[in-house]
Amino acid sequence: MNLTINQKDFYHGVQIVQRAVASRSTLPILKGIYLEAVKDKGLKLIANNLEMGIEYWVKANIIEEGIFVLPANELSNILRELPAAEISFQVDKSNYQAKINCLNSRFTLKGYQADEFPQLPEVEGALSFNFNALTFREMIEEVKFSTSTDQTQPTLTGGLLVLSPGEISLVATNTYRLAYSKREINNDLDKEVKVILPGTTLNELNHLIGDEEDEMNILLNESYVRFTFNEIVFISRLIEGQFPNYKQVIPVDFKSSVKIDRVEFLNAVKRVSLIARLDSNVITLNVNKDQMSISSTSTEYGDALELVEIELEGEEQTINIDANYLMDVLRTLKSELVNILLIGPLNPLTIRKYPEDNYIYLIMPVRPGA
Amino acid sequence: MDKEVLSILAYFQEHLEEMSSRFQKLKDITYQLYKENRELKKENEELKEIVFARKKEKKGGAVSNLLHLYREGYHVCHPSFAERRKGDCLFCQQLIDNQLTED
Numbered sequence: 001m002n003l004t005i006n007q008k009d010f011y012h013g014v015q016i017v018q019r020a021v022a023s024r025s026t027l028p029i030l031k032g033i034y035l036e037a038v039k040d041k042g043l044k045l046i047a048n049n050l051e052m053g054i055e056y057w058v059k060a061n062i063i064e065e066g067i068f069v070l071p072a073n074e075l076s077n078i079l080r081e082l083p084a085a086e087i088s089f090q091v092d093k094s095n096y097q098a099k100i101n102c103l104n105s106r107f108t109l110k111g112y113q114a115d116e117f118p119q120l121p122e123v124e125g126a127l128s129f130n131f132n133a134l135t136f137r138e139m140i141e142e143v144k145f146s147t148s149t150d151q152t153q154p155t156l157t158g159g160l161l162v163l164s165p166g167e168i169s170l171v172a173t174n175t176y177r178l179a180y181s182k183r184e185i186n187n188d189l190d191k192e193v194k195v196i197l198p199g200t201t202l203n204e205l206n207h208l209i210g211d212e213e214d215e216m217n218i219l220l221n222e223s224y225v226r227f228t229f230n231e232i233v234f235i236s237r238l239i240e241g242q243f244p245n246y247k248q249v250i251p252v253d254f255k256s257s258v259k260i261d262r263v264e265f266l267n268a269v270k271r272v273s274l275i276a277r278l279d280s281n282v283i284t285l286n287v288n289k290d291q292m293s294i295s296s297t298s299t300e301y302g303d304a305l306e307l308v309e310i311e312l313e314g315e316e317q318t319i320n321i322d323a324n325y326l327m328d329v330l331r332t333l334k335s336e337l338v339n340i341l342l343i344g345p346l347n348p349l350t351i352r353k354y355p356e357d358n359y360i361y362l363i364m365p366v367r368p369g370a
Numbered sequence: 371m372d373k374e375v376l377s378i379l380a381y382f383q384e385h386l387e388e389m390s391s392r393f394q395k396l397k398d399i400t401y402q403l404y405k406e407n408r409e410l411k412k413e414n415e416e417l418k419e420i421v422f423a424r425k426k427e428k429k430g431g432a433v434s435n436l437l438h439l440y441r442e443g444y445h446v447c448h449p450s451f452a453e454r455r456k457g458d459c460l461f462c463q464q465l466i467d468n469q470l471t472e473d
Contacts, residue, residue: 153450156449156450173460175445175449175460175461175462176460177460244448244449244461248468249461322457
């Protein structure tokens with residue numbers, strides 16, 4: 001393998017695929033990045049930790065084609081520190097090492113035999129559809145914080161992707177809260193398709209999808225999902241198992257409906273949580289005719305009270321809520337107003353965007369005196 | 371000739387008596403069956419009532435067991451059954467509410 005490549009392009013490519021490099025693995029080669037030089041196409045980079053894999057093409061002047069695997073961390077560290085100039089990259093296969101030369105810098109890095117590197121799986125017999133990448137990122141952002149971190153419940157550590165005729169939705173829950181985000185989509189489906197995307201996949205996608213309004217292609221089968229966007233191919237295993245029936249816990253009848261300014265509400269909750277977090281992190285929302293009081297009392301440290309103007313329809317109510325659960329959603333949503341829907345002090349509190357109707361967030365309240 | 375007629379009549383009488391006796395026996399058996407059927411019907415109704423009452427009792431017991439387990443601080447919902455819970459669970463609450471509504 002012999003090529004010349006721009007330092008910035010090479011480092012950018014390595015940074016992208018590095019997210020799928022195995023951090024801990026019994027197979028040392030999985031800590032590496034697979035490099036394949038193809039004439040007229042460039043340099044293909046692949047990382048694969050067997051749970052997810054990323055493929056990315058970088059522009060390069062290929063003098064001699066070839067394949068090689070280099071340790072990801074070391075390659076990334078070297079590329080980061082090299083000057084922004086043309087790099088000469090040569091592989092000496094007889095002793096498994098790569099020569100990386102850039103201006104006055106000379107590096108030799110030992111690698112692995114590329115034949116042993118596991119290639120990304122083919123997603124066969126798949127359902128294929130296109131969707132706006134930025135909208136998908138927004139949906140991921142709206143639900144990913146609700147996934148469970150408890151590894152004993154694998155299905156709850158991911159997000160449920162539901163495709164139905166004309167609609168795409170993502171759901172995540174840790175059983176104490178639930179986030180549901182849906183959007184319209186053009187598809188020719190005649191039935192519902194459900195798969196569970198791992199939480200790490202949601203995080204990595206959220207990170208990799210840029211700010212460009214690009215179309216994303218999604219390929220799905222029973223075991224894998226493949227996303228193609230911005231020249232990136234991202235493949236992930238799916239979580240096997242049954243996701244809980246989320247539809248039956250979403251309330252439909254409410255006794256109170258509150259419209260409130262999201263940022264004002266978030267700032268008030270943030271301030272009250274300064275006291276709440278010293279104790280159990282529970283805040284009390286007291287919904288009155290024109291205003292909501294947000295309060296917290298710590299027997300040891302003191303108390304906090306904030307008043308925010310609201311528009312209330314229905315009964316006045318009081319409910320105790322975990323402050324972090326509330327702040328997570330208020331930080332994520334972008335709408336100016338949010339709609340809070342209440343049933344009673346022991347029933348889930350529902351938050352929706354206002355006036356859009358494509359998002360539902362449920363929080364189980366904390367029992368008074370608990 | 372008279373003797374022959376008398377013999378036929380005697381034979382005929384014997385048959386009639388035998389048939390009458392068999393008819394009586396059939397009548398007795400039918401009555402016994404009728405009686406037995408009536409008793410079985412009654413018994414069946416009583417058993418149905420007992421089984422139904424037990425089922426109802428058992429169902430009520432299951433709900434109270436779930437409630438007891440939930441109040442002790444464990445999940446009773448499908449996704450996290452028997453795991454220690456950190457607060458009120460959306461799915462447990464829904465399950466308990468459903469069970470109580472069905473009762």
